[in-house]
Amino acid sequence: MVRLITHNMLTCHVRNCTKDNFPLVFSDVELVVREAPENLDFIRRFLPKLDWAALVDTARSLGDESLPGTQPEEFTDEQLRALHHVLMEMHVEEGKMTCRGCGHIYHISNGIPNMLLAEHEVGR
Amino acid sequence: MSLPTPYIGHLTEEDYEHVYEPAEDSFILLDALEADAIPLRAARPSLCVEIGSGSGVVSTFLMQLLGPNQSLIIATDINPLACQATQKTSHANNVTVDLVQCNLLKPLLPRVDRGVDVLVFNPPYVPTDLAEFEQTQASASLGGAWAGGSEGMGTTTTVIELLSDLLSPQGRFYLVAVEQNRPQDIVARLQRQGLRSEVK
Numbered sequence: 001m002v003r004l005i006t007h008n009m010l011t012c013h014v015r016n017c018t019k020d021n022f023p024l025v026f027s028d029v030e031l032v033v034r035e036a037p038e039n040l041d042f043i044r045r046f047l048p049k050l051d052w053a054a055l056v057d058t059a060r061s062l063g064d065e066s067l068p069g070t071q072p073e074e075f076t077d078e079q080l081r082a083l084h085h086v087l088m089e090m091h092v093e094e095g096k097m098t099c100r101g102c103g104h105i106y107h108i109s110n111g112i113p114n115m116l117l118a119e120h121e122v123g124r
Numbered sequence: 125m126s127l128p129t130p131y132i133g134h135l136t137e138e139d140y141e142h143v144y145e146p147a148e149d150s151f152i153l154l155d156a157l158e159a160d161a162i163p164l165r166a167a168r169p170s171l172c173v174e175i176g177s178g179s180g181v182v183s184t185f186l187m188q189l190l191g192p193n194q195s196l197i198i199a200t201d202i203n204p205l206a207c208q209a210t211q212k213t214s215h216a217n218n219v220t221v222d223l224v225q226c227n228l229l230k231p232l233l234p235r236v237d238r239g240v241d242v243l244v245f246n247p248p249y250v251p252t253d254l255a256e257f258e259q260t261q262a263s264a265s266l267g268g269a270w271a272g273g274s275e276g277m278g279t280t281t282t283v284i285e286l287l288s289d290l291l292s293p294q295g296r297f298y299l300v301a302v303e304q305n306r307p308q309d310i311v312a313r314l315q316r317q318g319l320r321s322e323v324k
Binding site: 001002003005006008009010011012013021022036037038039042045046048049051088110111112113114115116117119122 | 204
């Protein structure tokens with residue numbers, strides 16, 4: 001499944017696409033929420049690896065408004081729980097991720113994003 | 125303490141026509157991870173990546189070793205059937221592995237920026253000619269799981285060159301190699317990049 005924690009790590013890598021290549025924009029999404037056991041300590045440890053603005057935009061695009069627009073300096077447990085839900089429990093099973101820079105569309109099928117590019121599209 | 129090998133009974137002979145069946149090299153990698161269980165857990169890795177996860181036995185094992193919900197693991201494979209196999213294996217063993225179908229870890233590169241705490245790679249390490257290496261990689265077929273190009277180092281060299289941009293300060297990299305890959309040369313090369321390394 002594409003969870004938002006993993007989506008936050010994915011960048012368009014089409015050749016010469018270097019601008020607005022992150023975050024990829026979801027569309028035609030089949031969203032499934034699956035409860036996951038809470039580990040707020042893990043969420044806290046993962047914070048430095050997150051791009052907050054991208055996460056908030058993406059969560060809101062999927063209808064979740066629970067995260068504050070600017071990253072809190074100190075998280076309350078309630079805020080960490082909201083973050084746990086957004087990162088770990090929202091699964092995009094089917095849909096598309098589109099690059100805002102070059103327009104390339106990556107398809108998600110059975111929860112697996114296909115980010116393999118054809119040879120002529122490959123940059124780095 | 126010995127962790128059980130992940131269950132893979134759901135994978136069939138038909139799957140193994142397209143996806144690398146766990147073999148001695150896979151189990152050697154599991155043994156190496158298990159031997160490091162104490163320092164691995166103590167390091168509290170939050171982001172793990174496996175390149176070329178195949179059946180999914182290694183990613184699943186690593187998540188079992190670290191404990192439930194302790195870490196994110198992103199597993200990649202160029203072969204869509206391998207991605208599906210990894211997903212099935214993780215589900216069958218009640219762990220969560222996030223899959224990305226891609227070449228090595230290209231879509232992750234800009235964002236992981238020295239953030240990978242554990243990187244695992246059982247590469248295609250069998251020496252072959254360049255044409256076979258390129259063809260099997262391009263077709264994302266079973267051959268891509270073993271055909272390694274010159275000295276079997278085709279993909280390994282690429283990943284080693286990326287390591288400095290990938291690993292976090294305490295990051296660990298587990299790599300499977302055979303004699304023809306010249307493991308001592310790999311160690312020397314990693315040391316030149318400032319990475320402590322050893323052959324197990």
